[in-house]
Amino acid sequence: MDSNKKYWKGLEELNNEPEFVEKNKHEFAEPIPIEEVLSGGGLMGKTPRRDFLKALGFGVGAVTLAACQKVPVHKSIPYLIKPEEVTPGVANYYVSTYDGHAILVKTREGRPIKVEGNPNDVLAKGGLSAQAQASVLDLYDYNRLNNPMLDGGDSSWNEIDTFVKRELGAIKTGGKKIRLVTSTINSPSTLAVIADFIAQYPNTKHITYDAVSYTGIIQANQNSFGKAVIPHYNFDKADVIVSFGADFLGTWISPSEFMGQWVKNRGSKSLANKKMSRHIQFETGMSLTGSNADTRILIKPSEEGLALVNLYNAVTGTTLPGSKPLGNTSADKAVKLVAAELKAAQGKALVVCGSNDVAKQILVNAINAQLGSYGTTIDLDNYSNQYKGNDAEFTDFVGEMNRGEVDAVFFLNSNPVYEYHNGQAIKDALKKVRLKVTFADRKDETSVICNVVAPNHYYLESWGDGNAIEGYYTVIQPTINPVYDTRQAEQSLMVWSDSTVKDYYTYVRNTWDKELLAKGGLSGQKGWEALLQTGFVKVADKPAGSYSFAKDLNGVAQTILNQGTTLEAKGDKQYEVQLYQSIALRDGKRANNPWLQELPDPVSKVTWDNFAAMSPTDMKKAGYVQGDVINIEVKNPNNNTSYTIALPILVQPGQAQGTISIALGYGRTEAGPVGQGVGKNVYPFLNFVNGTFQTATVAAISTTGDNVILAQTQTHHSIEGRNVIRETTFKEYVKDPSSNSGGSLKHKEYEDLWDDYEHPQYNWVMAIDLNACTGCGACVVACSAENNVPVVGRDEVRRRREMHWIRIDRYYSFNEEGKSITEEKEIEDLKDLDNVAVVYQPMLCQHCDHAPCETVCPVLATVHSSEGINHMAYNRCVGTRYCANNCPYKVRRFNWFNYWNDSRFDNYLINEHTHLVLNPDVTTRFRGVMEKCSMCIQRIQAGKLKAKIEKRPLKDGDIKMACQQTCPTNAIVFGNASDPNSEVSQLLKSERTYYVLEELGVKPGIGYQVKVRNTAETLA
Known part of the structure; x- marks a missing residue:
């Protein structure tokens, strides 16, 4: 099946463009002249390399002091008297919470260095996103505010408290309004503190506002069922999943949780039972989902x-007024066929929509109710608390400020000057507010216009709790003392409202003692200590009820159709614009994190930028080429103003013609040196329509005449047409489980040029299931955090010098009428490049038993171990790069600069402050050496040592790689092939297993499972 299918990484490779051909004649990127190296050129103009991330603001003094104290700390303890729980060289783990997920925070000598998923986390079962993995780095950002500020100058907490309390007292007496503006809060303790503050100042209102809103779903459920909540979706209970623009594997609501659910009916265990769900996606731009x-x-x-509307008609057999064909032949046909599949999966079907429009979400509710989804795939009783923003309330708040009715505003984890579609309106309105307080822990666009800055602790320094899903309560505890003179926002509110509880730790403790511990059958000090070891309590789920829909949909349909008309682009230079969140930066709050900025976007593989994704067909018609910079102008119907930005174009196969897609979260002006000025801000493109913020609009475009090179990673190597990716259909798999895997072809059937190695006890190998890998990139950031992989910056990525040890290769292939296009088919014969399929493949050092890199190394810097691992001895390496030249997988990285050790280049991208995030168990590499995946050798040794200390054999699962541990879908499994009962041994025996470039006889140690798609040829 599909053995002649053609795959390509980018259009440069597909079209064999001259520039691409020329670059790939050379195995290595061109060197930088030494004078440029010494002058610091290459990343940020002429900034000296030793000062780059120092200039970006990641630097140590206060962190060292904070790390050297006992955690949690109640008094200062000299380190000469060793804290009982701190043993030099031995890691401590603390339970905490990030984004609603129970996590574990690894600390060494009192400093957090790594975040892991709690394997018992109810949501993601130990999986974590790239954002969570990168969160530890933000602790060491010395752009964080060092102390409170008053009227733009440094202040003290006593001065701040005196000033704020005096102002609040006067405002309370005067009777004007106080507003507390926050992003979604699901912490029981924080909500209680806010309630106490409101009781003290009754003219206060709490307004919840999320940069990326889900108000449409909340209001639709209120309208449909009288429950103003976001449901808890169960993708694992669905046999047929239909999504309209909901990127539920990428950014929509709870992606790490949904990925684990989605793969349950698609992974190895499900396929072994000849079962696989079907997933159909209607969308504009190519999303991860x-x-x-x-x-x-x-x-x-x-x-x-x-x-x-047409899907509702087809499912219910009715016709809503105004219904008509789309005029999109393939979509019209697909809607009818999808409706039939949904009805056949009654009770096991799920329809989701990414729109924030209330009317569309009401219609989705009606479809799901007709399909019997409530009580099975949709749970309205054990609902989500992850997003609770109210767009209309926030808009009313802006009006209140403009009318001069508000005298005090408090901003908590909210930055509306950047995130609101009219930031200037916020600035102007705030001029009329007497007291403006922000709890931002670092300077942002809103904090610079506030007269009081009361910097909050970072979450790794804080006490707290969370309630992301009804009945699931998690705890947050500090893993290090406060690095700077910050104070928890809740503590500040308690002080200003004259709380009788003197510190927030006691407040959190009281909340759990009085209410939450009992939910988990715990109580008292022992119960609290048990909580601090487990991290959460879980109440038994309520029975999920079924809900019927009985609302009149005629008006809803008319509203939907009218909005569709307003979104139609009219004229040659007009395009429909779709705004989305990128996997790395999401809403932009974390823009100053270099690990996230350098994480390649899963689909485009662009780093350090946003762009305008455009269909190849549209680009050809307009005469554009990739990198051409265009002006994009959007008129705001709310205030008759227009907003224009200039962005480079990215040619994106699979983009709907007549549309462009742009990522939110870029264009920060007060983010810090890493994120400041990276990309353009497109929040002003949002529209407030029918009570919610909408992410679709119409833009006029024009050319600027400029062209820029985007920092992409994908096309840095060519596969030269080799058989790297293998996939099949579920239909073919059921007929023959070894379909397209190579059948019985295994290592021993090839002639060997090398002697075999013996693996007497351990043979460490890996299995990667292409059916489970979504390409999310969490493993890339986890690897960087675990193995001290440096950031190199935009210009070095352009030079093909990114340092990631694991990459996620994205391959396109043609699909036309559901059939593959063979290599002989000329591209000119195709209608367009819209109908492409994508496969993701994690690619890292394959730890070949017959490694060609070992053969050519003149100094034995790369050698083979008796446990099947390809080692690197960095102090032997002299940088000949013969090994990289001889590696068929192109997984070796050459250190161009001394990111860590040479005094001339120290602090280039990691500085004295950020050195504290480094894993002390992993050597930092120096200039002129090769490096690559080490199969987390430090974790292997630690696992063996622990088993030895406990006087027991090493058990399967005792050792997990960093990439494996964070993967939300368990796509990566590591283990001992010498143990026939190990999980990895069982997976490698699967009929779907194949080895990349096995025909070379290098005996790779990583086996891949063939990608299986449950396609319907009639739908494609």
């Missing part, structure tokens, strides 16, 4: 509402 779908249907934003 769409690229993983079995079938992907292109629709414009203006067509989404009508497609939902």
Whole structure:
């Protein structure tokens, strides 16, 4: 099946463009002249390399002091008297919470260095996102505020408290309004503190505002069922999943949780039982979820509402007024066929929509109710608390400020000057507010116009709790003392409201003692200590009820159709614009994190920028080439103003014609040196329509004449047409489980040029399931955090010098009428490049038993171990790069600069402050050496040592790689192939297993499982 299918990494490779051919004649990127090296050129103009991340603001003094104290700390303890729980060289782990997920924080000598998922986390079962993995780095950002500020100058907490309390007292007496503006809060303790503050100042109102809103779902459920909540979705209970623009594997609501659910009916265990769900995605731009779908249907934003109306008609057998064909032949056909599949999966079907429009979400509710989804795939009783923003309330708040009705505003984890579609309106309105307080822990666009800055602790320094899903309560505890003179926001509110409880730790403790411990059958000091070891309590789920829909949909349909008309682009230079969140930066709050900025976007593989993704067909018609900079102008119907930005174009196969897609979260002006000025801000493109903020609009574009090179990683190596990716269909797999895996072809059937190695006790290998890998990139950041992999910056990525030890290769292939296009088919014969399929493949050192790199190394810097691992002895390496030249997988990285050790280049991208995030168990590499995946050798040794200390054999699962541990879908499994009962041994025996470039006889130690798609040829 598909053995002649053609795959390519980018259009440069597909079209064999001269520049691409020329670059790939050379195995290595061109060197930088030494004078440029010494002058610091290459990343940020002429900034000296030793000062780059120092200039970016990651630097140590206060952290060292904080790390050297006992955690949690109640008094200062000299380190000469060793804290009982701190043993030099031995890691401590603390339970905590990030983004609603129970996590474990690894500390060494009192400093947090790594975040891991709690394996008992109810949501993701130990999986974590790239954002969570990168969160530890933000602790060491010395752009964080060092102390409170008053009227733009440094202040003290006593001065701040005196000033704020005096102002609040006067405002309370005067009777004007006080507003507390926050992003979603699901912490029981924080909500209680806010309630106490409101009791003290009754003219206060708490307004919840999320940069990326889900108000549409909340209001639709209020309208449909009288429950103003976001449901808890169960993708694992669905046999047929239909998504309209909801990137639930990428950024929508709870992606780390949804990934684990989604793969349950698609991974190895499910396939072994000959069962696989079907996933159909209707969308505009190529999202992570769409690229993983079995079938992907292109629709414009203006067509989404009508497609939902037609789906409702097809499912229910009725006809809503105004219904008509889309005019999109493939989408019209797909809607009818999808409706039949949904009805056949009654009770095991799920339809989701990423729109924030209330009317569309009401229609989705009606479809799901008709399909019997409530009580099975949708749970309204054990609902989500992850997003609770109210767009209309926030808009009313802006009006209140403009009318001069508000005298005090407090901002907590909220930055509306940047995130609101009209930041200037916020600035102007705030001029009329007497007291403006922000709890921002670092300077942002809103904090610079506040007269009081009361910097909050970072979450790794804080006490707290969370309640992301109803009945699931997690705890937050500090893993280090406060690095700077910050104070928890809740503590500040308690002080200003004259709370009788003197510190927030006691407040949190009281909340758990009085209410939450009992929910987990715990009580008292022992119960609290048990909580601090487990990290959460879980109440038994309520029975999920079924809900019927009985609302009149005629008006809803008309609203949807009218909105579709307003979104239609009219004229040659107009395009429909779709805004989305990138996997790395999400809403932009973490823009100053270099690990996230350098994480390649899963689909485009662009780093350090946002861009305008455009269909190849549209680009050809307009005469554009990749990198051409265009002006994008959007008129705001709310205030008749226009907003224009200039962005480079990215040619994106699979983009709907007549549309462009742009990522939110870029264009920060007060983010810190890493994120400041990176990309352009497109929040002003949002529109406030029918009570919610909408992410679709119409733009006029024009050329600027400029062209820039985007920092992409994908096309830095060519596969030269080799058989690297293998996939099949579920239909073929059921007939023959070894379909397209190579059948019985194994290592020993090839002639060997090397002698075999013996592995008397351990043979460490890995299995990677391409059906489970979504390409999310969490493993890339986890590897960087675990193995001290440096950031190199935009210009070095352009020079093909990124240092990631593991990369996620994205491959396109043609699909036309559901059939593959063979290599002989000329591209000119195709209608367009819209109908492409995507496969993701994690690629890292394959730890070959017959490693060609070992053969050519003149100094034995790379050698083979008796346990099957390809080692690197960095102090032997002289940088000949023969090994990289001889590696067929192109997984070796050459250190161009001394990111860590040479005094001339020290602090280039990691400085004295950020050195504290380094893993002391892993050597930092120096200039002129090769490096690559070490199979986390430090974790292997630690696992063996622990088993030895406990006087027991090493058990399967005792050792997990960093990439494996964070993967939300368990796509990566590591273990001992010498143990026939190990999980990895069982997986490698699967009929789907194949080895990349096995025909070379290098005996790679990583086996891949063939990608299986549950496609329907009639839908494609």
